[in-house]
Amino acid sequence: MTVDQDMLTEEERPGQQEVPTAVLFGYATAAAAVFGWFLFGWLVQQQGFVDSVGESAGAAFALLLAVSVIGALRRNGR
Numbered sequence: 001m002t003v004d005q006d007m008l009t010e011e012e013r014p015g016q017q018e019v020p021t022a023v024l025f026g027y028a029t030a031a032a033a034v035f036g037w038f039l040f041g042w043l044v045q046q047q048g049f050v051d052s053v054g055e056s057a058g059a060a061f062a063l064l065l066a067v068s069v070i071g072a073l074r075r076n077g078r
Helices: 021-044 049-075
Strands: none
Touching: 021 049
């Protein structure tokens, strides 16, 4: 079995873009907020560990979906 593949030189490869500091700060803030939501549900509301993990995981996935949709819209120029 063979794979036909074009080899790109270092000059032909697309450069990697650096992630802006504001984006990294936003991700860190979102991670801290999700962890805080977990602690709030577990320790303050006394929901139970598994329920708090599930609720914070759902919030994290919702945030990831929002970031994905916003990134797709920005990439398409809308």
